[in-house]
Amino acid sequence: SERKNLLLMPGDGIGPEVMAQAKRVLDWLQKTGRADFAITEELVGGASIDAHGVPLTEAALAHALAADAVLFGSVGGPKWDTVPFDIRPEAALLKLRKEMGVFANLRPAKVFDALVDASSLKPELVRGLDIMIVRELIGGIYFGEPRGIETLPDGSKRGVNTEVYTTGEIERVGRVAFELARKRQNRVCSVEKANVMESGLLWRQVMTALHAAEYPDVQLSHMYADNCAMQLAKNPRQFDVIVTGNLFGDILSDLAAMLTGSLGLLPSATLGAVEPSGRRAGFYEPIHGSAPDIAGKGLANPLAQILSLALMLRYSFGQGANAALIEQAVENVLAKAGRTPDIAMPGRAKISTSEMGDALLAELEAL
Ligand code: NAD
Ligand code: IPM
Ligand code: MN
Numbered sequence: 143s144e145r146k147n148l149l150l151m152p153g154d155g156i157g158p159e160v161m162a163q164a165k166r167v168l169d170w171l172q173k174t175g176r177a178d179f180a181i182t183e184e185l186v187g188g189a190s191i192d193a194h195g196v197p198l199t200e201a202a203l204a205h206a207l208a209a210d211a212v213l214f215g216s217v218g219g220p221k222w223d224t225v226p227f228d229i230r231p232e233a234a235l236l237k238l239r240k241e242m243g244v245f246a247n248l249r250p251a252k253v254f255d256a257l258v259d260a261s262s263l264k265p266e267l268v269r270g271l272d273i274m275i276v277r278e279l280i281g282g283i284y285f286g287e288p289r290g291i292e293t294l295p296d297g298s299k300r301g302v303n304t305e306v307y308t309t310g311e312i313e314r315v316g317r318v319a320f321e322l323a324r325k326r327q328n329r330v331c332s333v334e335k336a337n338v339m340e341s342g343l344l345w346r347q348v349m350t351a352l353h354a355a356e357y358p359d360v361q362l363s364h365m366y367a368d369n370c371a372m373q374l375a376k377n378p379r380q381f382d383v384i385v386t387g388n389l390f391g392d393i394l395s396d397l398a399a400m401l402t403g404s405l406g407l408l409p410s411a412t413l414g415a416v417e418p419s420g421r422r423a424g425f426y427e428p429i430h431g432s433a434p435d436i437a438g439k440g441l442a443n444p445l446a447q448i449l450s451l452a453l454m455l456r457y458s459f460g461q462g463a464n465a466a467l468i469e470q471a472v473e474n475v476l477a478k479a480g481r482t483p484d485i486a487m488p489g490r491a492k493i494s495t496s497e498m499g500d501a502l503l504a505e506l507e508a509l
Contacts, residue, residue, distance in 0.1 A: 156442035157215025160373040162486035163444035163499035176308030187217025187231030197234035211458040214427040244412035246318040247279040251398035256476040269342040276319040277391025290417025312348040319385035320357040329382035404484040405430040406443030407448035424458035440494035444481040471505040
């Protein structure tokens with residue numbers, strides 16, 4: 143089979159710092175004959191604004207569309223907070239997701255045994271926690287029309303965004319959630335606000351019909367998003383798969399991340415539709431951002447980026463064994479070695495981003 147193309151887009155802030163550690167893992171896989179990718183890199187976000195005046199060049203976009211998978215870091219930062227809205231660093235990320243057609247964002251929140259005490263919830267509430275949030279990623283209020291800021295006759299302004307979901311958009315992400323549930327605990331909780339939003343009411347109706355028609359063997363429940371936030375903090379283990387729209391998924395996944403101990407631990411995989419050729423677009427990124435408050439200091443936890451690489455190997459390249467190897471190494475490192483400050487605990491050495499990379503590579507060598 144021919145060599146697969148992998149595009150790395152480190153981005154801004156801690157993006158390049160954590161990507162550097164993921165690259166070491168990738169290099170190790172290549173060097174030991176476990177993987178053989180053609181790997182290239184592109185600027186994105188603020189780094190691309192600085193170099194080219196736009197957060198995503200046509201060439202970088204074309205490159206992403208042609209790649210077999212994209213591993214993305216993070217974008218944004220105070221330096222670019224005042225650029226025009228449509229060329230903000232974050233616009234590049236939204237455009238990449240949209241153009242690549244990656245609609246199903248899988249955000250697993252798993253508590254490693256070694257980190258039970260790093261969670262802000264009591265150990266007995268989070269031990270063994272394993273939730274999969276499926277976030278719709280290229281629809282909803284992030285993309286709906288009309289949108290914009292308009293000036294009213296009296297000179298004041300009106301900011302507008304619109305939540306829109308179609309039957310097709312709900313069904314395709316719903317199918318991903320039901321399929322995942324079948325390989326897990328067979329339970330899906332669909333989250334919206336059907337009590338106040340028509341788009342949420344349609345979401346509930348479509349999920350109910352899809353369940354009856356194609357997935358009657360899976361247990362389906364419905365929950366309002368506000369209650370879901372409360373239930374995640376109260377008793378997170380009640381959930382198996384959560385499926386929800388773009389904005390609620392964004393918020394609930396940051397909350398779920400914290401249950402595991404740190405935002406710096408959570409990877410994500412975003413998949414497109416299976417094309418007639420069998421090809422399926424794959425976009426992989428940690429759920430955290432560019433963390434300007436700690437950027438450039440060697441404080442960032444690289445594990446979310448490295449675990450995103452593992453998800454890429456599993457979902458885009460069928461390399462489940464390589465993915466499992468990385469995940470096992472992460473588990474071992476958390477049990478033995480020092481930790482980055484976000485998950486540090488008394489009695490454990492505080493280590494830097496690159497030292498975490500060192501520890502992980504040593505663990506990989508030993509496995
Ligand atoms: P953030 O996720 O960057 O940071 C939130 C908090 O978590 C900060 O205190 C940060 O230090 C900490 N944190 C995040 N990742 C960490 C890691 N790997 N290790 C240790 N600590 C970590 O969110 P924010 O501060 O709201 O946003 C900062 C910038 O990032 C903004 O410009 C935002 O738009 C952007 N952003 C980008 C992405 C992305 O590129 N996917 C995601 C979220 C936010
Ligand atoms: C995320 C981020 C992005 C989002 C931003 C930076 C566009 O918060 O990936 O969770 O809201 O989707
Ligand atoms: Mn987010």
